[in-house]
Amino acid sequence: MPRTRLVQQETYEFRSSVSVQPRDVNYGGHLGNDALIALVGTARALVFHAVGLSELDLGDGRTGIVMTDLAVNYKAEGYLFDELLIETHVGEITRTGFRLFHRVTKGGRLLALVDTGFVAFNYASRRVVPVPRAFVKAVADRIAQGVS
Numbered sequence: 001m002p003r004t005r006l007v008q009q010e011t012y013e014f015r016s017s018v019s020v021q022p023r024d025v026n027y028g029g030h031l032g033n034d035a036l037i038a039l040v041g042t043a044r045a046l047v048f049h050a051v052g053l054s055e056l057d058l059g060d061g062r063t064g065i066v067m068t069d070l071a072v073n074y075k076a077e078g079y080l081f082d083e084l085l086i087e088t089h090v091g092e093i094t095r096t097g098f099r100l101f102h103r104v105t106k107g108g109r110l111l112a113l114v115d116t117g118f119v120a121f122n123y124a125s126r127r128v129v130p131v132p133r134a135f136v137k138a139v140a141d142r143i144a145q146g147v148s
Contacts, residue, residue, distance in 0.1 A: 006073045006113040009101045012087030013143050014050060016043040020082045031078030031111075037070070040102050040114050043086040047100070051138035058120060059134025066128075068097065068117040075110045082106045090139045096120055096128050 018039050026032035048054050056064040078084060085105045092099040102114040120131045 004071045004073065006071060006115050008103055008113065009089040009091065012089045012103055014043070014047045014088040016046045016086045016088070018042065018084050018086060020078050020080055020084065022080060025080050029079070031082070033072070036072065036078070036104070036112060039084065040086060040104070040116070043088055043102060044100060044116070047088050047090070051142050053135060053138055056123070058132045059138060060132040062122055062124060063120050063129055063132050064123055065118040066121040068119055071115045073113045075112055076106070078106060078111050084111065093131060093136060093139070095130055098131060
């Protein structure tokens, strides 16, 4: 099976700083893959918060998200108490979904690229639904403001 090769995005509109904690280090003495995904999940929640939305409300009061896929390319190790910068780009918005692209660095050195796909989901009806216009507008407004 060929390796999945992720590429860095031209821009990342959102930034989150996190510190590697003892719970994030695995038996190999470095940042575990499960912990990296959890840290990226925190960055994702912060992206939604930054635009005044949440993972359970994309702006219409009834639409949340469900992750459909995830890919990671590791480039370097992370260690206990490393300060990581997770930058996020929202892209490839379609009728029913979108992608979040994350770049994880420490001290300017690339640690990992993470690409996640999502569909808009109505938890009451248990169905995939269109991405709310409020979400598209909130993201577009934030992008227009520039990187933060």
